[in-house]
Amino acid sequence: MPRQALFPGLVFDEDDRPLETGWIGSEPAYVINDAGFRRHIPSEQIDRAILAEIKKVIQGNEELLSREAAKMVGAEDPFSQAIIQNQLKNIDQQFALLFEVGIPEEMRLWLGMVGFKAIVNYHGEVIEVRQAGGVAGEE
Numbered sequence: 001m002p003r004q005a006l007f008p009g010l011v012f013d014e015d016d017r018p019l020e021t022g023w024i025g026s027e028p029a030y031v032i033n034d035a036g037f038r039r040h041i042p043s044e045q046i047d048r049a050i051l052a053e054i055k056k057v058i059q060g061n062e063e064l065l066s067r068e069a070a071k072m073v074g075a076e077d078p079f080s081q082a083i084i085q086n087q088l089k090n091i092d093q094q095f096a097l098l099f100e101v102g103i104p105e106e107m108r109l110w111l112g113m114v115g116f117k118a119i120v121n122y123h124g125e126v127i128e129v130r131q132a133g134g135v136a137g138e139e
Helices: 043-058 062-072 078-089 091-101 105-113
Strands: 020-024 027-034 037-042 117-120 126-131
Touching: 020 037, 027 043, 037 043, 043 091, 043 117, 043 126, 062 078, 078 091
Parallel strands: none
Antiparallel strands: 020 027, 027 037, 117 126
């Protein structure tokens, strides 16, 4: 199965329009409508920038995030929390896996429902990542 864009429906242009997805040959791309000109930006470029912003929020907060994640899944025992915390500390490996298997549709829907949104400019540069409860980089 060919790789897909990781965040379809969650990436928007500066005018708050969702980006379409498409292809550059066999490579997935996000499509930015620039006054009728359809710019195709390799999805990996945008997806990696979004993941880098997510990583900034995770780093240094692994203990808190693992505790809250364990509560959410009903596994508040110390072993489950330690496993989750270890996964968060090795987040680059988890991101590499995402590029292989993608993000499940249910997770993308949930991200959209909690307000996750990435904004890119017409060059395909991520200029903002909004997450539940705020903007990436905010306390």
